[in-house]
Amino acid sequence: MAPPEAASLGILGGTFNPPHLGHLALAREAREELGLGRVLLVPVQAPPHKTDAQLPAARHRLRMTELLVDGEPGVAASPIEIDRGGPSFTVDTLEQIHASHPDAELTFIVGADSASTLPAWRQPAKLLELARLAVAARPGSEREDVLDALAAVERAGRDAGSEGGMGRAARAARVHFLNMAPLEVSSSQARARSARGEQIEELVGPAVARYIAEHGLYGAGAPGRS
Numbered sequence: 001m002a003p004p005e006a007a008s009l010g011i012l013g014g015t016f017n018p019p020h021l022g023h024l025a026l027a028r029e030a031r032e033e034l035g036l037g038r039v040l041l042v043p044v045q046a047p048p049h050k051t052d053a054q055l056p057a058a059r060h061r062l063r064m065t066e067l068l069v070d071g072e073p074g075v076a077a078s079p080i081e082i083d084r085g086g087p088s089f090t091v092d093t094l095e096q097i098h099a100s101h102p103d104a105e106l107t108f109i110v111g112a113d114s115a116s117t118l119p120a121w122r123q124p125a126k127l128l129e130l131a132r133l134a135v136a137a138r139p140g141s142e143r144e145d146v147l148d149a150l151a152a153v154e155r156a157g158r159d160a161g162s163e164g165g166m167g168r169a170a171r172a173a174r175v176h177f178l179n180m181a182p183l184e185v186s187s188s189q190a191r192a193r194s195a196r197g198e199q200i201e202e203l204v205g206p207a208v209a210r211y212i213a214e215h216g217l218y219g220a221g222a223p224g225r226s
Helices: 021-034 058-069 080-084 092-098 124-130 143-159 167-172 187-195 206-215
Strands: 008-012 037-044 075-078 106-110 131-136 175-177
Touching: 008 021, 021 037, 021 058, 021 075, 021 106, 021 131, 037 080, 037 175, 058 075, 058 080, 058 167, 058 206, 080 092, 080 124, 092 106, 092 131, 124 131, 124 143, 131 143
Parallel strands: 008 037, 008 106, 037 075, 106 131, 131 175
Antiparallel strands: none
């Protein structure tokens, strides 16, 4: 991972299967709205809670992510989880970045649907100590769901004997709800269109679309996992 030359760093993780223009729009919005010095898009090596037989090799997903962000100021792809290997847990990634760049303020960029499941994540209290949240709207997920999830993490910490604790106002201060409408593009759309032989440039951009075609990713019977 290239050293971030910034005091504030955003991290947007995911399978990026494939990365699409919605991911880029989210990174751009978080960077501009929060004044972040840089946003890193971080493809997972392996999702920790599921196995996807159609998931292309990590090198393909990283390269597509690099192509997606090429030329975008303040946005870059990071191989940190791929280089680390094994299941990709967000808290491990944040700890690794914090250890390398202890003076950088970290912001974890996440959809409201995922943020609402934080109590089930690995070491969610530690995650919230390492980074604030920038939450993007998702259909069917409300701000209160996210705040309730943060409250549940806090309760679990108290039950485990942790000292201190945040009140609701303090929890709210650790999360910023981005002012952007839910995205109308998804990786599943891109995969489905590709499998049908349809054009996907409007979803993923020309460089990623070319890469998918050249490597036979997502085509019928050709998952491109090698």
